Amino acid sequence: MNLRLCPMPSLRGLRALPRFQQALEAILPLTGLPLDLPGEIPFILVTLPRMARLNALHLHHQGPTDVITYDLRGPEGASSFLPPEAGLPVLAEIYLCPEVARRQAPAFGQSPSRELFRYAIHGLLHLAGEDDLTPQALQSMRKGEERLLSAAESRGFSLEGFLF
Numbered sequence: 001m002n003l004r005l006c007p008m009p010s011l012r013g014l015r016a017l018p019r020f021q022q023a024l025e026a027i028l029p030l031t032g033l034p035l036d037l038p039g040e041i042p043f044i045l046v047t048l049p050r051m052a053r054l055n056a057l058h059l060h061h062q063g064p065t066d067v068i069t070y071d072l073r074g075p076e077g078a079s080s081f082l083p084p085e086a087g088l089p090v091l092a093e094i095y096l097c098p099e100v101a102r103r104q105a106p107a108f109g110q111s112p113s114r115e116l117f118r119y120a121i122h123g124l125l126h127l128a129g130e131d132d133l134t135p136q137a138l139q140s141m142r143k144g145e146e147r148l149l150s151a152a153e154s155r156g157f158s159l160e161g162f163l164f
Helices: 017-030 048-059 098-108 112-127 135-154
Strands: 002-007 040-045 067-071 092-096
Touching: 002 017, 017 112, 017 135, 040 112, 048 067, 048 098, 067 112, 092 112, 098 112, 112 135
Parallel strands: 002 040, 040 092
Antiparallel strands: 067 092
16 A cells, blocks of 8 residues: 655645655555555545535535545445546545645644644554544544654654645
């Protein structure tokens, strides 16, 4: 399983994306996802208007949100949407909105960069079977996010400097 960062061309204010991706790859084995699946998970960084459109279209909510995860794995655990000659199948798509991270970070006492990394972790945890639909499930999700944030930092990754 490969991870790939895909910022929209019109998105501004991003930097150190290779380090962001390396930090995600370092914590991937700790998520509970089956790592032996052939395929990739793109993290698509989008603008506020694009995230609002996705949120309305697929989740029927008004306004932008922080992260949306689309699990595209078929019944056998791999995507069946692409023929084998197309290359690695896309197992999931995780959409992240850096502007939401900038706006929400102060409310949670976080930097925008660390908040954005939390959104990426949140998406991976959804793919690993976690949800946040009940207070108990949300508490479990938050504990998982903190565990993986700490794991990235304990492996020497700074979670700062992704956004300016």
